[in-house]
Amino acid sequence: MQATRRRRTWTAAVLIAAAVVLDVSLHLYPLRLLILDFGRAEGAAVPSTEAMRFPHGTTLMSVRSECASGGCWSLFTVRPPAGSDRAAFEDTYLVDRGRLDGTLWDPRPITVSAEEFGDDVWVVRGDYWTDWLWRPSE
Template sequence: MTQPPVNPPPGWYDNSRGQRQWWDGIAWGSLAAATPQPAAQVSRTARNVAVAVAVVATVIVLSLLYAGRLLWLSVGATEGDIPPASAVPLPAGSEILGETSDCASGGCWTNVTIRPPEGQSAEALAEELGATPQLEIPGDFWDPRSVWVSARPTGSVLVLILDYYSEEWVP
């Protein structure tokens, strides 16, 4: 014996014309509004594309600005460029007494006079900094130029000489 076909339960179903129609379990009833097309999905996709384009554009603009900064540092560099005293990390208790700039045929440099922390000699401070005979402080992201530091203990103070143009000291 064959069983009669089982009808789907009553409910709203999509028909072949993109509309929703009521099925009462026996016969089709009235039509509902057309099934919403994926317009919301399209607007979501468009928004995602717009966000991706904005992010990529921002990254490109920031990269171009940074490349311009590096170009300005390299092309615009002169022997007159001098590093700031703040380029040298000093231990707590050290005091900067003065800062001067000098120039000669090999370029310009900054002389920074420092009083060591109490109980430390100028020679010991130079050793602690690693500036005997010379210290290289690598550049950072914003200014990739290395700062070269040499130390001259003078009595109770230490004079640091900072420049961008020295080469590594080789004994």
């Protein structure tokens, strides 16, 4: 009898804890999205290397950020991978204004473009604000 009561008490405690965690998560996630949107509107936020999701085999040589009056962007100096991963790299990054969709954690889309720097080295540009300001006619 006492074991059953103890088990019910622990079950209730676990359910209450799960409900509190879920409630806090449901309130904090929209706040995170709002904070990300402010950074995007200001143009000061720049994508990280992880956010760019380069294909496996891409060699990252350097990363730097630059800003102008319109906003900030990241410049990634990379050596593309070989084989099928290279084709995926070119399809995604070697375009005038490509787009990487966001993730659940960071839903901001990234506008990407690249140009050859020489000796199979490419400079890939990524920013959050171009897509927000510039929308192609559909």
